[in-house]
Amino acid sequence: MASGCAASASRGNGLEKLPNSSIRVLRTVSAVRRWRRPHLLDQRSVALVPTMGALHEGHLSLIRAAARENHHVVVSLYVNPAQFGVREDLASYPVTWDADAEALVRLDRELADDGHNLGRISAVFAPTTAEMYPGGFPGQEVDSKGSFVTITPVGELLEGRSRPTFFRGVATVCMKLFNIVQPERVYFGQKDVQQTVVIKRLVRDFMLPIEVVVCPTARAEEDGLALSSRNVYLGPRRRAVAPVLYNALRAAEDAYTGGARDRATVLGAAESLAARVLAEQTALGPEKRVRFEVDYLSLADPDTMEELEVVDPAKGGILSGAVKMLPVEAPGEGEDLGHSGGPPVRLIDNIILPGIETKSD
Ligand SMILES: Nc1ncnc2c1ncn2[C@@H]1O[C@H](COP(=O)(O)OP(=O)(O)OP(=O)(O)O)[C@@H](O)[C@H]1O
Ligand SMILES: CC(C)(CO)[C@@H](O)C(=O)[O-]
Numbered sequence: 001m002a003s004g005c006a007a008s009a010s011r012g013n014g015l016e017k018l019p020n021s022s023i024r025v026l027r028t029v030s031a032v033r034r035w036r037r038p039h040l041l042d043q044r045s046v047a048l049v050p051t052m053g054a055l056h057e058g059h060l061s062l063i064r065a066a067a068r069e070n071h072h073v074v075v076s077l078y079v080n081p082a083q084f085g086v087r088e089d090l091a092s093y094p095v096t097w098d099a100d101a102e103a104l105v106r107l108d109r110e111l112a113d114d115g116h117n118l119g120r121i122s123a124v125f126a127p128t129t130a131e132m133y134p135g136g137f138p139g140q141e142v143d144s145k146g147s148f149v150t151i152t153p154v155g156e157l158l159e160g161r162s163r164p165t166f167f168r169g170v171a172t173v174c175m176k177l178f179n180i181v182q183p184e185r186v187y188f189g190q191k192d193v194q195q196t197v198v199i200k201r202l203v204r205d206f207m208l209p210i211e212v213v214v215c216p217t218a219r220a221e222e223d224g225l226a227l228s229s230r231n232v233y234l235g236p237r238r239r240a241v242a243p244v245l246y247n248a249l250r251a252a253e254d255a256y257t258g259g260a261r262d263r264a265t266v267l268g269a270a271e272s273l274a275a276r277v278l279a280e281q282t283a284l285g286p287e288k289r290v291r292f293e294v295d296y297l298s299l300a301d302p303d304t305m306e307e308l309e310v311v312d313p314a315k316g317g318i319l320s321g322a323v324k325m326l327p328v329e330a331p332g333e334g335e336d337l338g339h340s341g342g343p344p345v346r347l348i349d350n351i352i353l354p355g356i357e358t359k360s361d
C-alpha cells in the first residue's frame with residue numbers, strides 16, 4: 001500500500017495505522033515478524049487473506065470468514081509482478097489504495113459490532129517489490145532466473161497454459177507471504193479454483209502447518225457475474241455480455257444435474273450457449289456488438305485439474321472456463337469503455353460439480 005495509505009495513515013507511537021482504526025499497516029518483513037511474535041506465544045490464531053488490492057465484496061467475504069474463525073486477520077495487499085506475463089496488464093492493474101483502506105476500516109467496524117466473530121482485522125501487510133524480492137526482482141519472462149516455487153503439472157494446465165508464468169508467480173509469492181506472516185489459516189476464493197488447487201499442493205508438499213480455507217465465489221446479484229478486480233476494465237457494453245461464461249458453465253451444470261456424465265454432452269451444453277451468444281452479438285454490428293473469444297471450457301478432476309472424459313459421480317468435477325472480452329470496435333460518442341480505455345479483459349469462472357454420495361447399504 002504505497003502512496004495513498006502512506007499519506008493518509010496516522011503514525012501515533014511510531015505505529016502506523018489505517019485512519020480512524022486499530023488496523024496496523026505493516027510494510028516490511030521485520031515489522032510483520034515483530035507484530036507476529038507475541039501471538040505465537042499467547043496462542044492467538046492468525047489468518048492471512050492474500051489479495052492484490054482493488055478490493056470488492058469477494059475479498060471482503062474472505063475477510064469475514066477469516067474473522068469468524070481466528071483471533072487476528074492479516075490482509076496482504078500486493079500486486080505481485082511475478083505472476084503477470086510480459087504482455088499482461090501489470091501496468092494498468094487497478095490500484096485503489098484509499099478506497100481499499102476505507103473498505104477495510106468499514107468492514108472492521110462491522111466485525112466489531114457483530115458479536116459472532118472471534119477476531120477482527122489486525123493488520124494489513126503492504127510490502128514493496130524490493131521487500132518481497134530481496135535478491136532483486138527476477139523478471140516476468142518465462143526463462144527468468146531466480147528463486148521460484150513451481151507446482152507442476154497442475155500449474156501448467158488450463159490457466160497455466162494461457163499464462164505460463166502465472167502459477168509460478170502465485171506459488172512463489174504465497175510461499176513468501178506464508179513464511180512472513182506464519183498464519184494458522186489462509187483464505188482463498190473459489191473464483192480462482194485452480195489457484196486453490198495449487199495452494200493446497202504447495203501446503204501439502206512443503207509441509208506447511210497451514211489450513212487452506214476456500215470460500216464461495218461472490219457474484220453480482222443481478223446476473224451472477226463473478227466479482228473480480230478486473231471487471232472495472234469492462235465498461236457497461238461489455239459488462240452486459242460478460243455473464244456469458246457463467247451462463248455457459250451453468251448450462252453444463254444443468255446437463256450434469258440432468259444425468260449427463262460424458263464430456264461431450266456436459267461441455268457441449270456450455271459450448272452451444274457461448275456460440276449462440278456470440279452469434280447474437282455478431283449480428284448486431286460493430287456499433288452495438290460485443291466480441292469475445294472462448295479461451296477454454298474445461299471439465300476436470302477436482303484434485304488434479306486433469307481433463308475428464310467421464311465424470312465419476314462419486315467424485316464430481318470442476319467446470320471452468322476463461323473468455324477474453326475483446327475491445328469495443330466502434331465506440332459511441334462519449335461511450336464509457338471502462339478502466340484504461342477498455343483493453344481486452346480475460347475473465348475466468350467455475351462451478352463445482354459435487355460428488356454424489358453413493359449408498360453403502
Ligand atoms: N468473486 C470472488 N469471490 C470470492 N473470492 C474472490 C472473488 N474474487 C476474488 N476472490 C479471491 O480474492 C483473493 C484475491 O484475489 P485478487 O486480489 O486477485 O482479486 P480478483 O478479483 O481475483 O482479481 P483479478 O480480477 O485480478 O483476478 C483470491 O483468493 C481470489 O480468489
Ligand atoms: C493469491 C494472490 C494474492 C497472489 O498474488 C493472487 O494470485 C490473487 O489475488 O488471487
Ligand code: BAL
Pocket residue numbers: 052083192
Ligand atoms: N485472482 C488472480 C490474480 C491474477 O489473475 O493475477
